[in-house]
Amino acid sequence: MKSDRKVLLLTGAAGGIGRATAERFARDGFALALVDIDAEGLNVTASVIKQFTDACLLFPGDLQEPAFLETIVDNTLAQWGRIDVLVNNAAWRSLETLATLSLEHWEKTIRINLTAPAFLSRITAGRLIALHQSCVIINISSIMAELAGGYAPAYTVCKGAIESLTYELSVLYGPKGFRSVAIRPGNVHTPLNDDYNTETEQHAGTALISDVEQRTPLQRSATAHEMANAVCWLASEEASFITGTVLTIDGGLSKNFNAYSLKQQLKPNEF
Template sequence: MNSRPVVIVTGAAQGLGAATALEFANRGYDCLLIDRNATALQTITAEIETLGRRTIQCVGDLADLQFTRSAVSRCKQELGRIDVLVNNAAWRKIGTMRAMQVDEWDQTLRVCLTVPAFLAKWCAAEMEPAQRGVILNISSIQSKLASGISPAYIAAKGGLDSLTYELATLYGPAGVRVLSLNLGAIDTEMSADYVSEDGENVSDALRQFAEGMIPLRRFGRADEIARSIAMLASDDASYMTGACLEIDGGWTHQSSPYRLKNKQFPKEFPES
């Protein structure tokens, strides 16, 4: 039997998923990585393998549940165990409910909610006999903060948080922990694709607004979020389950932009 722990990471080819896979590899994990982008997945795989870790690449569409289930089976067969599942992959279409199409809605909920649910089910079936395991659902502060421009994504993340409570209750007696991580503004590809109706990229303007709401005054980095994810999978968090944890630089619990605070109290709240 493989003596090293094993992690499954979805959306592992770039951004937060790649950083998370690399962090687990640095902590001694073998990895099964799932993504559609074969070229990018090969790049992160090569980096992990320089650390002497075994890595399995599963290239395909998570929305194809037959493919997704086969990835779990392959992990068990080739790596011998499943210790951690990181449900990181996401898909969404920017636009209001007025413009939302049924296929866009279905695709978002399938990738962001249905796939994590069934991956959790299949991985937990391997974790329960071992009386250990961790399932980490990568959610968003948008599960509680509406934007008006991502209805399916926000609904899916709200569902993912509720699913976390349900799975923690079900699998807790078998020693399997389940947590949801409500991430704030993270510097990844998904934070740079906001486009107006006339095709203008408005990501920079949204970034300025977001940084004006975040007490730490910056976006999170993928590598630092990856460290938080790996810590929560470790025994350092062994009594944590059934919780939604905000990793957002403090955004969720403060109510006004710093430029407004600056106008009121310029000596106490510098504008930048």
């Protein structure tokens, strides 16, 4: 039986952009199917959204397992009979250059960041087409898709590829009523973006964030809730003709040539 309320299926829901997205959709009255390998963090997210909705399914598990992907979709449909929005947000990365990156870490990154979104989207679309339904698929990319850092090569490659996946999904499933969009965040205040350490285990996250913010015209990082608001709008009817594209949300970072500290040396009265 098809539920009266819309349904969000969200991966990487245990924190950061995922938790903020869960909260944003819960506020709008969605039922939520939340996925993450971090069961404890998933429970925290569930407690956060409890004040907004009691319609919530938790799927703690590993997106590297193909059978798990089918379980997520099938159990969500068994519960509510619909999926209106799929957000592929889960991510994993290691901090290594391509010169030292292990094959194991390369393949794990691809399985979680690219293979899982591709096949979760395929499974979801297939099940919904059989039910004469469709949904909006939103993929979370990164500014690193076009600005490589040099220290997370597999992650960078996956973010470029997930944008191409977004185009592919839009072309294949568009005639069936699906939309596929990606967002490309700049630096966002999340635990993932603050776990950088040097080879001697010295914390480097603060310095890296400061450097990025110095090159961002808005002179700050984004909040996870700002990303969640964009996802929610893209999933809405207000964005009904937006598909097969990427929305960059980086505070202007990708269009700026150098840090404002340098600009101030050149034009101290203007910057």
